[in-house]
Amino acid sequence: MSETVATDYLDCLLKSWSTKSNEPLSWLNQLRARAIDHVSTQRLPTKRDEEWRFTDISALTRLSFQSAQPHTNLQTQDIEHLYLKEAKSSLVFVDGYYSPQLSTHVDPAVLQVGNLSTFLLTHASVLESHFGQYVKFDNNVFAALNTAFLRDCALIIAPKNTAIAEPVHLLFIATQSEVTCYPRCLIIGEPGSNVTFVEDYVSLRETAYVTNSVTEISLSANAHARHIRIQRESAQAYHLANCAVSLAHGSNYQSVSISLGAQISRYNLNVQLVDEAAECTIDGLALISDNQLADTHTCIDHIKPNGISRQQHKCIVNDKAHAVFNGKIIVRPYAQQTNSSQSSRNLLLSKTAQIDTKPQLEIFADDVKCAHGATVGQLDQEEIFYLQSRGLSEATARSLLTYAFGAEIIDRIPVSSLRQQLAQTVLNQTRGNKL
Incomplete structure (x- = not known):
C-alpha cells in the first residue's frame, strides 16, 4: 500500500467527519474529537508493520469512503431466519444503526439492554465511565475511526447478583455496498451477575463494504459472561474488529469466536485479568477458502495472582486462503501462581493454503504454570x-x-x-x- 493512497483514504474520512460533528461538545463528542485527532496523527498499517506483516489491507482503500446511512426498508420477515429462538432480547442494527422495530426487549428490571440514545438518557454517567476505557485508540487507527464516527451502540448491563438464563442477541446486518459501518458494543457485568450474549455479524448481500467494530466488556467482582462472536459477512467484505475485556476479582469470561466470512478479516482480542483469581477461556475457529484471509491477534494479560486462562484456536484453510494467528500471554511480576495454557491447531486442506501461527509467552513471575503449542498439518x-x-x-x-x-x-x-x-x-x- 502506498503512503499516498493510505493518506488519501484517511484524509477523506477526516473530511467526512468534520461535516457531521458540529454538535455542542458533550463528553461523548469530546471523546469523538479526541479520537479524530488521533486519526489525523496515524496511518493505516501496512505489511511493514510487525503486527500486520501477514495482512495486506491496501485493497480496502479502493472502496468508497462514505459512512453507511440509515436503512429503514427491512421488515421482520426479511430477517426472521437470523433470529435465535432462545434469545428473548435481540438488538438489531442495520448498517450500524439501531432498528427498534426489528428488536425485542425483556423487562428492564431483569436485564438492561438498549442502544446509545436510550442509555444516554438513563445511564449517562455509567457510559462516561466505561466508553473508550478498554479499547485504546491512541495507537490503533481503526479503534480511533470507530470512536470518531460513533453514532450508535449496543448496550447491556447485567444487574448485580442476577443470572440471565436466555442469551442476548446483538445482530449487526450489512445491506449497503461500498460503505463503512461502525458497530459498537458495551457490556457491563455488575458484581455477581451472569449473562450470555451473541455478537453476530451478517450480510444480506454479497457485496463489498467495510465493517469496523469495537466491543468493550467490563466484568466486576465475581461476574460471569459468555461471549459468542460470529463473523459471517459477505465474502467481498472487509471486517476489522477490536475487542477488549477487563476482569475484576473472581470474574469469569468465556469466549467462542467463529470466523467464516469476509474477504479480509482481522480480530484483535485483548483480555486483562486486572485483579486476583480472575479466569478466562478463549476459543476460536476460522474456516476459510478461496482467497480469504482471516487474521486473529489475541493478548491475555495476567496482572494479579491466581489467574487462570485457557485458549484454543483452530484454523481450517482451503484453496488459496490464508489464516493468521498470533496469541500472546503476558504474566506480570505480581501475577504469581498463574495457570495458563494456549494451543494453536491448524488444518490445511489444499497445497496452496497457508497458515502463519505464532503463540507467545512473556513471563515475568517465577511461580507459574504456563504452556503453549502449535501444530500445522493435513x-x-x-x-x-x-x-x-x-x-x-x-x-x-x-x-x-x-x-x-x-x-x-x-x-x-x-x-x-x-x-x-x-x-x-x-x-x-x-x-x-x-x-
Missing part, C-alpha cells in the same frame, strides 16, 4: 483409510474428519440453535475437500 491418511475401510468414500471420510476438527470449538457454544446452524455450515463447507 488430514491423517491413516484415519482416512480407516473410514474408507468401513465403507465410506474418500470425499466423505475427508469431510467427516474436517468437520470433527472444527466441531470441537463449535460444540462449546451454549446456544443450541446457533450451534446447530454453525455445525451445518461447517459440514456444508467441508464436503468434498481434496488435497
Whole structure:
C-alpha cells in the first residue's frame, strides 16, 4: 500500500467527519474529537508493520469512503431466519444503526439492554465511565475511526447478583455496498451477575463494504459472561474488529469466536485479568477458502495472582486462503501462581493454503504454570483409510474428519440453535475437500 493512497483514504474520512460533528461538545463528542485527532496523527498499517506483516489491507482503500446511512426498508420477515429462538432480547442494527422495530426487549428490571440514545438518557454517567476505557485508540487507527464516527451502540448491563438464563442477541446486518459501518458494543457485568450474549455479524448481500467494530466488556467482582462472536459477512467484505475485556476479582469470561466470512478479516482480542483469581477461556475457529484471509491477534494479560486462562484456536484453510494467528500471554511480576495454557491447531486442506501461527509467552513471575503449542498439518491418511475401510468414500471420510476438527470449538457454544446452524455450515463447507 502506498503512503499516498493510505493518506488519501484517511484524509477523506477526516473530511467526512468534520461535516457531521458540529454538535455542542458533550463528553461523548469530546471523546469523538479526541479520537479524530488521533486519526489525523496515524496511518493505516501496512505489511511493514510487525503486527500486520501477514495482512495486506491496501485493497480496502479502493472502496468508497462514505459512512453507511440509515436503512429503514427491512421488515421482520426479511430477517426472521437470523433470529435465535432462545434469545428473548435481540438488538438489531442495520448498517450500524439501531432498528427498534426489528428488536425485542425483556423487562428492564431483569436485564438492561438498549442502544446509545436510550442509555444516554438513563445511564449517562455509567457510559462516561466505561466508553473508550478498554479499547485504546491512541495507537490503533481503526479503534480511533470507530470512536470518531460513533453514532450508535449496543448496550447491556447485567444487574448485580442476577443470572440471565436466555442469551442476548446483538445482530449487526450489512445491506449497503461500498460503505463503512461502525458497530459498537458495551457490556457491563455488575458484581455477581451472569449473562450470555451473541455478537453476530451478517450480510444480506454479497457485496463489498467495510465493517469496523469495537466491543468493550467490563466484568466486576465475581461476574460471569459468555461471549459468542460470529463473523459471517459477505465474502467481498472487509471486517476489522477490536475487542477488549477487563476482569475484576473472581470474574469469569468465556469466549467462542467463529470466523467464516469476509474477504479480509482481522480480530484483535485483548483480555486483562486486572485483579486476583480472575479466569478466562478463549476459543476460536476460522474456516476459510478461496482467497480469504482471516487474521486473529489475541493478548491475555495476567496482572494479579491466581489467574487462570485457557485458549484454543483452530484454523481450517482451503484453496488459496490464508489464516493468521498470533496469541500472546503476558504474566506480570505480581501475577504469581498463574495457570495458563494456549494451543494453536491448524488444518490445511489444499497445497496452496497457508497458515502463519505464532503463540507467545512473556513471563515475568517465577511461580507459574504456563504452556503453549502449535501444530500445522493435513488430514491423517491413516484415519482416512480407516473410514474408507468401513465403507465410506474418500470425499466423505475427508469431510467427516474436517468437520470433527472444527466441531470441537463449535460444540462449546451454549446456544443450541446457533450451534446447530454453525455445525451445518461447517459440514456444508467441508464436503468434498481434496488435497
